Amino acid sequence: MPSPTLTRHQTLVLNALQRANEPTSAYALLEQLHDEGIKAPPQVYRALDKLVSCGLAHKLDSLNAFVACAHPHEHEHGLIVFAICGRCGTAQEFSDQTIERHLKDLSQAHAFRMESSIIEMRGTCEACLNA
Numbered sequence: 001m002p003s004p005t006l007t008r009h010q011t012l013v014l015n016a017l018q019r020a021n022e023p024t025s026a027y028a029l030l031e032q033l034h035d036e037g038i039k040a041p042p043q044v045y046r047a048l049d050k051l052v053s054c055g056l057a058h059k060l061d062s063l064n065a066f067v068a069c070a071h072p073h074e075h076e077h078g079l080i081v082f083a084i085c086g087r088c089g090t091a092q093e094f095s096d097q098t099i100e101r102h103l104k105d106l107s108q109a110h111a112f113r114m115e116s117s118i119i120e121m122r123g124t125c126e127a128c129l130n131a
Helices: 008-019 026-036 041-053 097-109
Strands: 057-060 065-068 079-085 091-094 117-123
Touching: 008 026, 008 041, 008 057, 008 065, 026 041, 041 057, 041 065, 057 079, 057 117, 079 097, 097 117
Parallel strands: 079 117
Antiparallel strands: 057 065, 079 091
């Protein structure tokens, strides 16, 4: 899939997400990008909506925060898993074909068409466990 053409605001928001070490709220992005010309929450939310729809970012519902997609060229996956560390706040993204296949089988068994799924796991990352 070719890369989408992004507006200036979308590019600013994507770059801020890519620089972040942890999931970032829309209001934190607004604060970071205020001096760049993004002055109102709707500007951030419109940019985030576009980035999510293009597969360049993900929303972590449990945190009400966003992350840049770690694998933007692979957004054909029906399943994305996030391992969220409760100590340092990092979120590691991965996918698993076995789990995705099980979810698809489960959805078919219940006459449901799964289009995508995001699983958020909470725990402690290896770096924090070893600290």
